[in-house]
Amino acid sequence: MSTPGEDDAEMLRPESLLVTGGRPPRTPDAPVNTPITLSATTHAGGERGYARSGTDNTLALEATIGALEGGLTTAFSAGMAASNAILDWLPLGSAVVIPTSFYNLQRSYLDALVALGRIELRPVDVTDDRAVVQALSSHHTAAAVLWLELPSNPLLQVPDLPVLAAAAKSVGALTVVDSTVATPLGIQPLRHGGDVVMHSASKAISGHSDLIMGLLSTADPELDAQYKQRRTLAGSLPGGLDCYLSLRGLRTLSVRLERACASTAVLAGRLAEHPAVRTVHYLGDPAHPNAKQVASLLGNHGALLSFTTDSVRRADELCARVRLITHATSLGGVESLMERRGAYPGEIAQGTPAEMVRLAVGIEHVEDLWDDLEQALSG
Ligand SMILES: Cc1ncc(COP(=O)(O)O)c(C=O)c1O
Incomplete structure (x- = not known):
């Protein structure tokens, strides 16, 4: 794939890479656009x-995602297929360090691997x-993988990626960062010590809630070759039309995100003042427990917030x-979802309050x- 602007891709800002990436050669x-x-x-x-x-x-x-993330990218038929290309292939008995709270289906999948006796989890x-x-x-074996979500979903926790990735590296563990919620404009984890970035492109990358797709990016060509081979062996390639739509959606990521992030800031502030709302989780909150990491790692405060009401009944x-x-x-579509x-x-077992609503x-x-x-709140 020849990409106009490829020669100066290094010099372009992410907003421009979104527009120029993955184009056919500029010949009469x-x-x-790349034909479907x-x-x-x-x-x-x-x-x-x-x-x-x-x-x-x-x-x-x-090519476009790789340029944004600073690595080589492999596209999969779903975010879950992308993460499985890492986790399914771990040697028997591998230990995986995971957050106590993160995307629930990812946890279910890991629990299923534990139930089969394949891996050990360290939440x-x-x-x-x-x-x-x-x-x-500090266990009997060093971990093989440190799995992070940055920020986490739905509690919006932000781990200190450079510190944790260095610690993982020192024991030979691979740091994988699911930065679906942040998008490649919010953070490029490979630039902060992460070994692999995982995205559910079903969310903000495609941006229109019209497809399911996953992406893995890494700066290590050997790992990239492994992921492509695993995709071939598992048959988890996304369809051509979905790839076209995903890239078409990606072109407008920066303007969609700009609007959505600005609105999220306004809504978070107003929700925090509302008498029916107890707590608001928002990355732009100056009192966010990980405010230091938010400031040093994230380029924006995101388009996701969660809040608790006074009861499960009210939340429903x-x-x-x-x-x-x-x-x-x-999440991540042009339409607001709650x-x-x-x-x-x-x-709830992961610590999500029962009366929490994610917006x-x-x-x-x-x-x-x-x-x-x-x-809706005043009803
Ligand atoms: C943070 C996060 N990671 C991974 C996934 C899984 O991606 P997919 O639905 O594309 O399989 C999701 C989907 O909701 C998600 O929110």
């Missing part, structure tokens, strides 16, 4: 053959550096009453969003 009459390739195979005699390892649309998306408060260092090294009613905001799971995370299996802010007008929240 060539299309400006819907073909499972190619004519014999070339290098490609069967499309199990991707088409031009896969390569265009991977730890990842905002406590000393506890992580201990979990990495709130989700049922919203009219502009959609009561649905997921749900009670405690309704999911495993969430993923979209790009609607902020005053319409507030009007909707206010009417």
Whole structure:
């Protein structure tokens, strides 16, 4: 895949990389977008053959994400398929250090591997550096992987990535950072010591809630080759149309995020003042318990917040009453989505308050969003 602007990709800012990445060569009459390739195979005699390892649309998306993250990228059929390409392949008996609170399905998957006797889990408060260092090294075997979510979902905790990645490296553990919530504009974990970045591209990267996809990026060419081989062996390649849509969505990430982050700041402030709201979790809160890490690691305060009401009943009613905001799971889309995370299996055991509502802010007008929240809260 030839990319216009590739030669000066190093010099371009992320907002420009979003626009220039993964384009066909600038030759007369060539299309400006990579045409959608819907073909499972190619004519014999070339290098490609069967499309199990991707088409031009896969390569265009991977080149753009790789340029943003500062590494090489592999696209998968889902965020879960991307994380499985790491976790499924761990040697028997490997230890994985995980946050006590993070994306619940990831935890369910890891628990399933434990139930099969495949791995050992060491859950730890990842905002406590000393506890992580201990979990990495002080058991009978050193950990193989440190799994982080930055920020975590839905509590928005921010671990000290450079410190923890250095500790992981010192015992030979791979640091994997799920930065789905932050997006590649919020943080590029490879630049802060992370070995692998994982994204659910189903969220802000594609941005329109119209596909499911995952991405792994790493600066290590050997790891990248392994992930591509595992994708081939597992058959977890995303479809060509989805790759096209994902890159098309990515082009507008910076403007979508700008609006959504600004609205999130306004809504977080107003929710904190509302009598029916108990606590608000928001990265821009000056009293955020990890404010230092937020300031040093994150480029913005994000488009996700969570808040607790005075009861589970009120939280459920709130989700049922919203009219502009959609009561649905997921985040990072143009449309605002809200749900009670405690309704999911495993969430409460992870420390998510039962009466907590997560709001993923979209790009609607902020005053319409507030009007909707206010009417739903006052019912
Ligand atoms: C933080 C986070 N990581 C991973 C995933 C899984 O990604 P996918 O739904 O694309 O499989 C999700 C999905 O909700 C998520 O929110």
